[in-house]
Amino acid sequence: xxxxxxxxxxxxxxxxxxxxxxxxxxxxxxxxxxxxxxxxxxxxxxxxxxxxxxxxxxxxxxxxxxxxxxxxxxxxxxxxxxxxxxxxxxxxxxxxxxxxxxxxxxxxxxxxxxxxxxxxxxxxxxxxxxxxxxxxxxxxxxxxxxxxxxxxxxxxxxxxxxxxxxxxxxxxxxxxxxxxxxxxxxxxxxxxxxxxxxxxxxxxxxxxxxxxxxxxxxxxxxxxxxxxxxxxxxxxxxxxxxxxxxxxxxxxxxxxxxxxxxxxxxxxxxxxxxxxxxxxxxxxxxxxxxxxxxxxxxxxxxxxxxxxxxxxxxxxxxxxxxxxxxxxxxxxxxxxxxxxxxxxxxxxxxxxxxxxxxxxxxxxxxxxxxxxxxxxxxxxxxxxxxxxxxxxxxxxxxxxxxxxxxxxxxxxxxxxxxxxxxxxxxxxxxxxxxxxxxxxxxxxxxxxxxxxxxxxxxxxxxxxxxxxxxxxxxxxxxxxxxxxxxxxxxxxxxxxxxxxxxxxxxxxxxxxxxxxxxxxxxxxxxxxxxxxxxxxxxxxxxxxxxxxxxxxxxxxxxxxxxxxxxxxxxxxxxxxxxxxxxxxxxxxxxxxxxxxxxxxxxxxxxxxxxxxxxxxxxxxxxxxxxxxxxxxxxxxxxxxxxxx
Amino acid sequence: xxxxxxxxxxxxxxxxxxxxxxxxxxxxxxxxxxxxxxxxxxxxxxxxxxxxxxxxxxxxxxxxxxxxxxxxxxxxxxxxxxxxxxxxxxxxxxxxxxxxxxxxxxxxxxxxxxxxxxxxxxxxxxxxxxxxxxxxxxxxxxxxxxxxxxxxxxxxxxxxxxxxxxxxxxxxxxxxxxxxxxxxxxxxxxxxxxxxxxxxxxxxxxxxxxxxxxxxxxxxxxxxxxxxxxxxxxxxxxxxxxxxxxxxxxxxx
Numbered sequence: 001x002x003x004x005x006x007x008x009x010x011x012x013x014x015x016x017x018x019x020x021x022x023x024x025x026x027x028x029x030x031x032x033x034x035x036x037x038x039x040x041x042x043x044x045x046x047x048x049x050x051x052x053x054x055x056x057x058x059x060x061x062x063x064x065x066x067x068x069x070x071x072x073x074x075x076x077x078x079x080x081x082x083x084x085x086x087x088x089x090x091x092x093x094x095x096x097x098x099x100x101x102x103x104x105x106x107x108x109x110x111x112x113x114x115x116x117x118x119x120x121x122x123x124x125x126x127x128x129x130x131x132x133x134x135x136x137x138x139x140x141x142x143x144x145x146x147x148x149x150x151x152x153x154x155x156x157x158x159x160x161x162x163x164x165x166x167x168x169x170x171x172x173x174x175x176x177x178x179x180x181x182x183x184x185x186x187x188x189x190x191x192x193x194x195x196x197x198x199x200x201x202x203x204x205x206x207x208x209x210x211x212x213x214x215x216x217x218x219x220x221x222x223x224x225x226x227x228x229x230x231x232x233x234x235x236x237x238x239x240x241x242x243x244x245x246x247x248x249x250x251x252x253x254x255x256x257x258x259x260x261x262x263x264x265x266x267x268x269x270x271x272x273x274x275x276x277x278x279x280x281x282x283x284x285x286x287x288x289x290x291x292x293x294x295x296x297x298x299x300x301x302x303x304x305x306x307x308x309x310x311x312x313x314x315x316x317x318x319x320x321x322x323x324x325x326x327x328x329x330x331x332x333x334x335x336x337x338x339x340x341x342x343x344x345x346x347x348x349x350x351x352x353x354x355x356x357x358x359x360x361x362x363x364x365x366x367x368x369x370x371x372x373x374x375x376x377x378x379x380x381x382x383x384x385x386x387x388x389x390x391x392x393x394x395x396x397x398x399x400x401x402x403x404x405x406x407x408x409x410x411x412x413x414x415x416x417x418x419x420x421x422x423x424x425x426x427x428x429x430x431x432x433x434x435x436x437x438x439x440x441x442x443x444x445x446x447x448x449x450x451x452x453x454x455x456x457x458x459x460x461x462x463x464x465x466x467x468x469x470x471x472x473x474x475x476x477x478x479x480x481x482x483x484x485x486x487x488x489x490x491x492x493x494x495x496x497x498x499x500x501x502x503x504x505x506x507x508x509x510x511x512x513x514x515x516x517x518x519x520x521x522x523x524x525x526x527x528x529x530x531x532x533x534x535x536x537x538x539x540x541x542x543x544x545x546x547x548x549x550x551x552x553x554x555x556x557x558x559x560x561x562x563x564x565x566x567x568x569x570x571x572x573x574x575x576x577x578x579x580x581x582x583x584x585x586x587x588x589x590x591x592x593x594x595x596x597x598x599x600x601x602x603x604x605x606x607x608x609x610x611x612x613x614x615x616x617x618x619x620x621x622x623x624x625x626x627x628x629x630x631x632x633x634x635x636x637x638x639x640x641x642x643x644x
Numbered sequence: 645x646x647x648x649x650x651x652x653x654x655x656x657x658x659x660x661x662x663x664x665x666x667x668x669x670x671x672x673x674x675x676x677x678x679x680x681x682x683x684x685x686x687x688x689x690x691x692x693x694x695x696x697x698x699x700x701x702x703x704x705x706x707x708x709x710x711x712x713x714x715x716x717x718x719x720x721x722x723x724x725x726x727x728x729x730x731x732x733x734x735x736x737x738x739x740x741x742x743x744x745x746x747x748x749x750x751x752x753x754x755x756x757x758x759x760x761x762x763x764x765x766x767x768x769x770x771x772x773x774x775x776x777x778x779x780x781x782x783x784x785x786x787x788x789x790x791x792x793x794x795x796x797x798x799x800x801x802x803x804x805x806x807x808x809x810x811x812x813x814x815x816x817x818x819x820x821x822x823x824x825x826x827x828x829x830x831x832x833x834x835x836x837x838x839x840x841x842x843x844x845x846x847x848x849x850x851x852x853x854x855x856x857x858x859x860x861x862x863x864x865x866x867x868x869x870x871x872x873x874x875x876x877x878x879x880x881x882x883x884x885x886x887x888x889x890x891x892x893x894x895x896x897x
Contacts, residue, residue, distance in 0.1 A: 067765065067766070069809055075710050129791075133801045135802075138794075175769070175776060274678060274679075391680075506686070507690075548696065550699070
């Protein structure tokens with residue numbers, strides 16, 4: 001099968017507008033004859049559901065949380081990029097495009113990324129019109145700040161809770177459409193499978209998490225907006241409920257999985273304190289605007305710090321190694337996330353880590369407080385400092401924060417074409433759950449941008465073309481595929497509930513996480529990945545024999561919910577390892593130890609790996625089939641990324 | 645750092661909405677003071693599952709104080725003993741070794757218990773659906789900087805907008821009033837120029853829905869403000885009342 005990305009012809013700047021003109025439209029009177037299913041109500045899902053309902057389509061929206069406002073986009077802190085150039089600092093659509101392609105280490109499609117940069121300016125306008133309270137300057141206009149991987153200030157923000165404010169904007173327009181009867185909202189519902197009829201996605205099977213009831217829902221198209229799969233690592237900055245089930249089930253029904261091994265490890269998270277740890281908390285990248293990252297110059301000094309004999313402030317300026325500023329003078333502390341994370345790991349591996357565990361580096365605000373005053377720092381980052389204090393019991397105004405990288409985002413996801421359609425016609429993937437725009441590394445403040453670009457501006461145009469082509473004939477929910485898929489889900493649940501072993505689902509999840517972090521985390525080797533493959537396979541065999549699932553289906557049953565999610569994570573873990581193993585180059589967040597420059601930076605192999613790896617499911621315990629979509633660069637020149 | 649703790653938990657267990665429910669006592673042993681409160685419950689639940697028993701159900705998701713899903717009433721206080729944090733941000737260092745901790749769900753007629761410690765807060769969503777928005781469609785909006793907003797107004801609107809819709813205000817209120825939540829939502833849009841066109845219609849619609857859901861009235865006790873994890877101010881309620889009266893007497897259509 002040849003993967004057709006459907007990138008339109010023409011110059012970059014014309015592609016999207018030309019494409020929109022060439023797409024078929026659905027007549028306004030016909031729109032109400034279509035039903036669209038939207039799974040997930042984060043930025044991508046809520047914005048898509050609302051925008052499609054505004055156009056006149058009937059929408060059924062689903063989320064597993066108790067309210068659509070709680071989807072995990074809510075937790076994004078720092079901001080959202082847009083090429084507004086309000087600062088007059090040389091920003092443009094072209095520059096945002098270039099920064100994003102380069103930041104992604106030249107593993108994303110030019111056409112998609114350019115479109116993202118192009119619609120970024122509309123997103124800010126849209127959110128402001130909804131009443132999103134972005135930070136402002138005294139003159140009343142919008143404020144911006146800088147983020148990693150860029151030399152312009154293009155990140156719009158709302159203190160440290162930009163995600164919540166943007167999501168509340170999308171939730172408000174979604175609420176309006178629910179009120180108007182155009183969106184039917186199903187909360188506490190989890191999608192457990194995709195219904196494919198004659199090769200087209202036409203529905204889903206869901207479980208009502210309160211009653212346990214299995215339901216089928218039919219629609220002319222299914223939009224998955226279900227977020228990333230970072231929880232495959234058990235510990236991540238994702239919410240506890242974030243999972244891969246929706247996209248994994250779709251994958252097993254025929255949707256190809258793009259670049260599963262591309263994982264983003266965020267450099268500034270609060271370090272792990274013990275085995276009880278259930279999740280990791282991010283400290284926004286925006287902190288690197290004013291915080292300086294350092295460790296002591298010598299191992300001896302680090303050892304004394306760890307034992308508590310020394311405090312950070314006892315270490316003299318000349319004994320500190322501000323390693324990011326030293327190695328990358330032009331970007332300093334604002335290098336992209338993958339670079340910052342790897343350097344922190346290097347310092348720790350070198351025995352120069354701090355904190356009682358030694359697995360942390362400092363993020364120090366003393367200089368910024370001296371320069372700007374405590375009040376200014378508090379106004380900018382107050383809630384983040386409070387959050388840090390609540391978790392660690394340490395006051396970051398008085399001593400440096402301790403930070404360490406943690407899994408944060410997954411660039412990989414379902415393979416989609418320019419229309420955001422997967423390899424199953426009628427199945428679309430938006431936001432983090434697709435693979436499309438960030439290549440091998442996502443820049444800070446670009447996730448919110450992509451989620452909203454997909455939902456507000458891309459899908460309303462592209463889904464119409466698909467719908468116009470299939471026509472408004474009602475979907476037949478009596479087609480045997482619905483009952484069959486529901487039966488498959490039932491059988492799986494029955495199987496889970498029959499498992500009365502000795503280990504809990506969480507124990508398996510933790511073990512999987514350890515394997516993934518150790519061998520498929522910040523640094524990957526062929527040897528380690530081969531080992532991981534064996535370990536995951538053993539874990540999977542054991543899981544299906546020895547896990548304990550308590551209770552019954554007809555109740556709110558967290559044990560059952562988790563079992564389904566972890567079973568899927570284990571399978572996904574295997575695919576991630578296969579993908580990481582086959583990609584022998586280093587690129588962005590995927591660092592293969594065998595492939596590095598003399599200075600220890602990621603070394604790409606453009607000759608052999610400038611493609612998207614799209615994996616096709618081939619049956620239980622069969623190796624997945626690799627398809628390659630070659631990446632064509634007509635506008636940027638591939639160079640070794642440098643932030644020096 | 646002090647050593648590990650042993651605690652006694654009195655937890656509200658209720659199979660479903662129809663069940664009467666009651667307290668069950670559990671032991672939580674070898675609890676590290678660095679654990680979060682929810683991680684402590686995870687440990688207890690692991691133990692229950694290993695014995696084949698039904699784990700304690702509680703709502704939670706982001707575990708960093710922003711999604712608003714966690715909702716425990718701990719020792720008689722919404723989100724526990726500390727101010728300005730959610731349950732998931734509460735750490736065990738706030739408790740003493742040997743202590744007995746009572747854990748209940750939010751209690752309010754408009755928040756029926758679904759199971760154990762989880763309640764149904766969809767009434768909040770319905771209040772939002774009644775009018776908590778600016779009626780703009782996607783596309784066709786002016787450039788963001790054509791709407792200048794004085795920084796003080798923008799900051800004030802932001803402060804109201806920080807509400808995470810957790811319902812602690814209702815749980816803390818002796819009348820189970822939702823006024824702090826509703827007024828925060830109304831204030832955000834009433835303060836901003838974008839919200840003016842529907843300002844008075846909005847306050848009427850949202851207050852009407854709030855009443856229809858069965859929330860109580862405000863008697864100015866102020867418990868909501870004390871327990872709110874995001875420190876939403878009572879000023880919002882005054883602002884909502886003013887807008888409501890204005891709309892009733894002067895602007896009713």
